């Protein structure tokens with residue numbers, strides 16, 4: 277199995293100066309990064325300074341979003357090639373904030389998955405149900421639809437590069453994380469679907485991260501839930517000490 281993956285999604289937080297300082301702080305707190313992969317995903321404008329701040333440290337850089345074309349008349353968009361040139365190895369695709377606030381469809385997300393893989397980026401595909409969908413008991417159906425659509429065009433060769441993040445919408449930024457039982461249930465379901473879609477061997481190797489109100493005080497128990505291979509951290513990744521405490525649970 278690959279090492280656990282911990283990703284800090286800074287969302288729309290941090291000027292270049294602030295992001296550089298935060299990245300330096302995190303770097304200083306991680307003498308050796310062993311047995312875990314750690315990714316920082318700052319806003320686009322801060323990718324270059326964060327890249328400088330983490331150079332040679334073993335910390336990795338990720339984008340929060342990407343367009344599916346290499347270039348063109350797409351005002352305000354950023355291409356996979358541009359992220360790659362800035363030193364990104366990862367990119368978050370289909371975050372629920374993108375789906376909900378920016379109306380990203382399953383098809384659009386599928387295009388972004390393919391474009392990211394083509395550029396050599398590792399896409400972190402976010403899936404997850406809303407509170408209403410959970411109450412109606414449709415979580416498995418929603419997640420299956422999201423996975424099936426996003427992975428449809430992905431060739432077998434690209435599958436090794438894909439990461440999945442289960443982020444229940446109701447747990448994001450609310451302070452109410454999913455319980456370890458809820459996480460285990462959802463992750464086991466995702467694993468089952470991945471095996472069906474990708475084949476037993478590949479489906480087993482794909483990392484599944486949990487995200488949604490992860491904090492230092494719940495990271496260890498969430499990390500121990502079934503089929504959890506890492507965490508996608510929002511708010512707590514903006515505080516160096518909190519993020520470092522989360523990463524420390526996973527260091528070898």
Ligand code: 13P
Pocket residue numbers: 285371443447448449450451487488489490508509510511512
């Ligand atoms: P919070 O950790 O702030 O709930 O955000 C989770 C998230 O959306 C990470 O992508």
